[in-house]
Amino acid sequence: MNVQGLIGENRTPPVGRLQVGYIKAGEPLAGPPNWWAETLDAFNADGFDTLIFWPIDPTQRQVDLFASEVVPLLS
Amino acid sequence: MRTGLSVMPYVDSLDRIRGLVRLADQTGLDYVGIQDHPYQARFLDAFALIATLLAETHRIAFFTDVANLPLRPPTIMAKAAATLDIASGGRFELGLGAGANWDHIAGVGGPRRSPAEGVDALEEAIEVIRLMWSQEQRVSFNGHHYRLKGARPRFIRLVSGWVPSGPGCSGWSAARQTAGSRLWVRSLAMTSARATGGSTKPRWRRAATLGRYGVS
Numbered sequence: 001m002n003v004q005g006l007i008g009e010n011r012t013p014p015v016g017r018l019q020v021g022y023i024k025a026g027e028p029l030a031g032p033p034n035w036w037a038e039t040l041d042a043f044n045a046d047g048f049d050t051l052i053f054w055p056i057d058p059t060q061r062q063v064d065l066f067a068s069e070v071v072p073l074l075s
Numbered sequence: 076m077r078t079g080l081s082v083m084p085y086v087d088s089l090d091r092i093r094g095l096v097r098l099a100d101q102t103g104l105d106y107v108g109i110q111d112h113p114y115q116a117r118f119l120d121a122f123a124l125i126a127t128l129l130a131e132t133h134r135i136a137f138f139t140d141v142a143n144l145p146l147r148p149p150t151i152m153a154k155a156a157a158t159l160d161i162a163s164g165g166r167f168e169l170g171l172g173a174g175a176n177w178d179h180i181a182g183v184g185g186p187r188r189s190p191a192e193g194v195d196a197l198e199e200a201i202e203v204i205r206l207m208w209s210q211e212q213r214v215s216f217n218g219h220h221y222r223l224k225g226a227r228p229r230f231i232r233l234v235s236g237w238v239p240s241g242p243g244c245s246g247w248s249a250a251r252q253t254a255g256s257r258l259w260v261r262s263l264a265m266t267s268a269r270a271t272g273g274s275t276k277p278r279w280r281r282a283a284t285l286g287r288y289g290v291s
Contacts, residue, residue, distance in 0.1 A: 044076045054081035067102035
């Protein structure tokens with residue numbers, strides 16, 4: 001499952017300001033790494049065994065945060 | 076739990092894409108997903124981009140997130156997927172989408188389908204792809220959207236299987252029930268077969284996605 005959002009304390013931009021290609025059916029997720037880990041674990045508990053981070057800020061910092069601070073916290 | 080990164084295939088961001096994918100490969104993520112919107116002028120072609128990135132990486136797997144079925148005949152997509160899978164040593168998986176953005180699809184010559192028709196076509200396409208990955212000498216299929224007559228599927232020998240994934244798409248009935256009311260119930264993912272050197276173990280690996288959590 002794709003999970004679209006931003007890792008960190010900042011708020012995500014309104015969906016209307018997202019570039020073409022982003023899903024605008026709801027607000028992207030946002031929160032610090034431990035919040036992301038809890039959220040992804042909950043998805044996993046619901047049966048999703050593969051979770052794909054879809055950064056709305058596609059920077060190396062976001063990918064690094066996901067790989068180094070979110071993934072290690074996953075159950 | 077497997078984890079991955081979805082990368083937007085913007086034409087003007089190829090260097091950035093390469094950097095993100097390289098980082099994902101190096102940091103241990105399992106997958107990179109690439110959107111497939113062939114009508115989108117700002118996007119690179121998903122299959123060609125994945126082939127390029129597969130050649131530039133060593134470990135991470137890629138999948139179409141998700142492949143645009145209305146604009147890609149399933150027979151040809153089956154061959155492309157199998158080629159990527161084998162050429163990469165099993166690092167490609169095929170995520171299939173029934174389609175959305177029908178004005179754009181029709182604008183470049185594709186069909187215009189209702190949500191229910193899209194799901195029907197997707198179901199047929201999965202059967203066609205199964206047949207094209209089979210070891211039969213010749214295959215035929217007579218669907219509403221797709222037809223095969225004496226096709227020769229054994230262009231490549233694939234020995235393992237795939238399954239649809241995710242609670243929202245674990246059964247076609249669920250998709251059918253929601254297709255009429257939720258346009259975004261369009262993407263049913265499945266994994267590609269993998270050449271495993273003779274192994275007959277099915278692969279229960281799973282790819283993307285129904286777009287957002289809560290589809291089921």
